[in-house]
Amino acid sequence: MTMSRAEMQKKARNTALACLGIVVGMTALAFAFVPLYDLFCKATGYDGTPLRGAAASGAVSQDAMVVHFDTNVAPGLPWRFVAETPQVEAQLGATKTVFFRVTNTGTTPSTGIATFNLQPGLTGGYFVKVQCFCFNEQTLQPGETMDFPVVFYLEPGIKADPNTRDLSEMTLSYTYFASKNGQPQAALATPAGTRAN
Template sequence: MTDTQDSQRSNRRTVVACAGVVVGMTGLAYASVPLYDLFCKVTGFNGTPIQRADNGSDVIDRTVAVRFDANVVPGLNWSFASEVPEVKVKLGETTTVLYKVTNNGSKATTGIATYNVQPDLAGPYFSKLECFCFTEQTLQPGETLQSAVVFYVDPRLVEDGDIKDISSITLSYTYFPSKGGKPVEETSSTSTATTPIVQ
């Protein structure tokens, strides 16, 4: 009788432990995407520019070309472009570039822009002060919206042995259809989003 009770108690503990592991793993699965996104934004990992409140850097006499890549996925009838394809900036210098997006369709549509920086290793040094990314935009037919990105390239880039000699950085934006404040990556069963990067 005692052996049976001990065995049942041990089985219950095992079941409770397994259930706890399942609940914990499920919680981690749901938290992993926002935690990874936060990690990228804070560290610049995977080419994610860092969001900053202000520019406390000194301007140094070293220039780098910043190229602007603007894309719209198939299925979102918008045109999207930067005012200039490229600017040359001094490291530490605050720069503003305007983008224009137009709804070419016959009905109101909603989109949201995502972004990255190439090469990936430049992400920690590309700091955005103002950006339209991850802000849902609804445009009426024929409506045009102008938005700014304000950024600087951190002078500490020259101390990074892996990329101190780079001559250009590409900032790439892609507009996706938006649903509930999130980008919809596939707009149909046959069309998927692609983001061409210019090196």
């Protein structure tokens, strides 16, 4: 049985529409993946993403862990960024506050946004940030200095988890990036000695 030309064209059109539908669906999934993955990490503490929550309300444990603070500034942002202390000893279940100082060392106003990570990644589900400056765009005038607090506590359950109970320290790492429209930019300026095409 031979297909007529009209039937072949209809079949080809249906195949093309199905392929187009798959491409559109895959593109939509690609765009949805990043925010969904971000929500998953924030909800579970996966891959070193600290949890967000209210102030600690449970009992304070006698156990403690050392929390190190690592501060970085990406190239292209003329800021100096330091923690008030390189580390603190935090009792499990007790709320701690640490201040971070940011100074614009440039000659023009600039805007930055901080991202963070917690290592080892397994500790993310037990590190709860009550208040943080991360992901909030900040604009500093030339020479301006601002102090930003991070308020956090460590869930006592970290010592009951067989994957984390032997850990005694963790590192909370922040990196400030130049920001544009609320998004971190790897480099906003063209490096010296190069020209845009």
